[in-house]
Amino acid sequence: MTENSIPFAAGSNRYMISAAHSCSQEEMPNPAESRNNKTASSSQLPFVAGGILLFLLGAALQILASGHTWPALIRDAALLLLAIAAIRQRSLTMWIFFAMLLGLEIGLDHPQFAEHLRIFSDIFLRLIKVIVAPLILATLITGIAGHGDLRSVGRIGIKSIVYFELVTTIALFLGVAAINLTRAGEGLAPAQLSAATQQQPPATQPAATPLHWDDFLLHIFPENIVKSAAENQILQVAVFAILFGIALTHVPAATRAPILQFAGSLAQVMFKFTNLVMYFAPVGVGGAMAYTVGHMGMGVLLPLAKLLLTAYAALAGFLLLVLLPIALLARLPLARFLRAIAEPATIAFATSTSEAALPRAMENMEAFGVPPQIVAFVIPAGYSFNLDGSTLYLALASIFVAQAAGIHMSWAEQLFMVLTLMLTSKGVAGVPRAVLVVLLATASTFHLPTEPIFVILGIDALIDMARTAVNVIGNCLACAVVARWEGDLPATQDATF
DSSP, X not given: OOSSOEEOTTTOTXXXXXXXXXXXXXXXXXXXXXXXXXXXXXXXXXXXXXXXXXXXXXXXXXXXXXXXXHHHHHHHHHHHHHHHHHHHHXXXXXXXXXXXXXXXXXXXXXXXXXXXXXXXXXXXXXXXXXHHHHHHHHHXXXXXXXXXXXXXXXXXHHHHHHHXXXXXXXXXXXHHHHHHXXXXXXXXXXXXXXXXXXXXXXXXXXXXXXXXXXXXXXXXXXXXXXXXXXXXXXXXXXXXXXXXHHHHTTSXXXXXXXXXXXXXXXXXXXXXXXXXXXXXXXXXXXXHHHHHHHHHGGGGHHHHHHHHHHHHHHHHHHIIIIIHXXXXXXXXXXXXXXXXXXXHHHHHHHHSOXXXXXXXXXXXXXXXTOOHHHHHHHHHHHHHHOOHHHHHHHHHHHHHHHHHTTOOOOHHHHHHHHHHHHHHTTTXXXXXXXXXXXHXXXXXXXXXXXXXXXXXXXXXXXXXXXXXXXXXXXXXXXXXXXXXXXXXXXXXXXSOO
């Protein structure tokens, strides 16, 4: 690696990683600002806790005393408290959570009016879809070709990529196993499906088109990249981007530089574009929840609760059954490692973005004893190729969509989906709600209806916090494991508490 800074597309192009120094002081979060943010969040805790408890109380009383108006008044008071917290905290996640509950209330109290609110979720999903192709294309090209000569990445790069692919593949299979075990999507017949689909008897419900291995293999490769992008065939776009990025590393630097600069600029613009779209997320989520509950009633909440619990249980299982054994095999000092990752993981959980935790994660891993050159490569590269929490949830949510639509997917088709997600899930860690982007692309690739994604929108913000924290923990662990693999972690650090 050279002394020149290398942009890594996954977090943001403003993170320019140098082989000589892992993270500049300008990128480090201001301690005073962090304390102020924590104080502001803590001051809103009574409003948030009170609002949630009041809303649950109102919902319980609605079941026990149906026909009365005062349970609705209690829920309205709860929404007022949450609105105050959202205004004072100025957090997009808080606004999404508030919009989810507001949409639920509108769907329950005014179901006929709620049916007209689907247009807002339609607009939001259209804005998300337009992001997919250029974002995947730009981030993959920048992530692959950003190193120049791939051979210059060397031994550390090869070991890192092998580790990334192994762990994320385990995460994908764990997500598939979890959703097949709980079958959270079954019993949910989304009212958003076409009338023709709804009128069919169960025996004639649509099934996934049989997908043979030769058809799948042929479908991977694009015949026209413009056509692939227009049809939202994201797997073909990803394959083109990978081949293009590899080809770009074999041309002279003078030829490569302008194309790489364009790809990096496009990625950065698409990150900003996505940020603008996400300001509309509360409106889209609220409209989706109102429409869904207005059409289906309270019955929609049970599958959502099952999905939420399945996701959290699967993420917890991944931490305990996969990452913990890896840390033990690498003979890491667990107590010190947990202290090192505590702050970055907390930041990621609170902000629902891995990017916010990047500077602190790099700083803490250097303090843990990982050499700067390993930190400089592994953590930023991991933001493209090692999104453990996101890949697990992608597999889980994709099968949930099929289950919710009444579509049976064979194990072979689910395996094809896992292979697809291995490619399409790379490179979007810096995008808020990035999983939604990839989920829509996956639904398009496998001819799944996108309508059940309306249901997932309502709780995505709650799951996003956990999966983002797992992403950060996984990248910090990868950094320590590669350092141990290289023999650069002090041998005196034993895996003891």
